[in-house]
Amino acid sequence: MRSAIDRSSRAGAIATALLVITAGSGAAHAQRPGMGWVLKPSPDGTIQTLYWDLFKQTEIWMRLEPHGASGGPAPLYVILSTIVDGQKLRKPVDSFDWQAQGNPRLIVSRTSFVLTLDRRDVIDLATGAWPFTALASNNCDLNCPEIGAVAHLPVAVARRIAAARRVDGDVLGLPVTFTPDQIAAINRYIARVTLSEDDDSRRSRNAP
Numbered sequence: 274m275r276s277a278i279d280r281s282s283r284a285g286a287i288a289t290a291l292l293v294i295t296a297g298s299g300a301a302h303a304q305r306p307g308m309g310w311v312l313k314p315s316p317d318g319t320i321q322t323l324y325w326d327l328f329k330q331t332e333i334w335m336r337l338e339p340h341g342a343s344g345g346p347a348p349l350y351v352i353l354s355t356i357v358d359g360q361k362l363r364k365p366v367d368s369f370d371w372q373a374q375g376n377p378r379l380i381v382s383r384t385s386f387v388l389t390l391d392r393r394d395v396i397d398l399a400t401g402a403w404p405f406t407a408l409a410s411n412n413c414d415l416n417c418p419e420i421g422a423v424a425h426l427p428v429a430v431a432r433r434i435a436a437a438r439r440v441d442g443d444v445l446g447l448p449v450t451f452t453p454d455q456i457a458a459i460n461r462y463i464a465r466v467t468l469s470e471d472d473d474s475r476r477s478r479n480a481p
């Protein structure tokens with residue numbers, strides 16, 4: 274299933290959301306699919322759903338806060354999201370967005386989005402055979418700085434990431450590490466948007 278809005282519209286939706294974050298503009302004028310993670314803040318690794326009645330679309334997302342080199346949260350988020358037509362997800366998706374978003378204090382030196390699985394398998398989300406868009410702030414007149422990036426990854430690639438025991442990365446120019454709980458959360462998100470079971474649910478169902 275394709276995402277309910279095309280690549281350029283998706284990037285526009287995200288850029289609109291970033292305007293609300295960086296400029297504090299009137300959210301009522303900017304609310305649209307792609308902004309769920311902004312309008313409805315959620316704890317790390319929690320799957321959220323929002324139906325946009327005006328657009329007749331449903332947004333499903335999850336926000337992650339990977340750890341930085343110091344061991345604490347890095348000054349950025351990774352948001353997994355998909356948008357589908359109607360009030361609920363009725364068919365499995367075959368791809369969804371991975372968005373890297375710096376917090377308002379982060380000066381993004383480059384829009385890198387590289388994940389290393391188990392210290393050996395490298396996936397560069399910026400150069401793969403899928404759509405990738407660098408995101409710039411709207412809160413300026415010319416030469417707006419880049420503040421994030423979004424890749425529209427196939428589910429097959431997402432499953433490779435979620436199958437790793439360790440996931441490190443170079444995201445927006447910063448070294449990051451995803452915790453085991455966050456990797457498990459990625460598995461749950463994939464299960465949610467593909468209408469399947471994650472490994473934890475399967476083990477629970479098969480337990481004596």
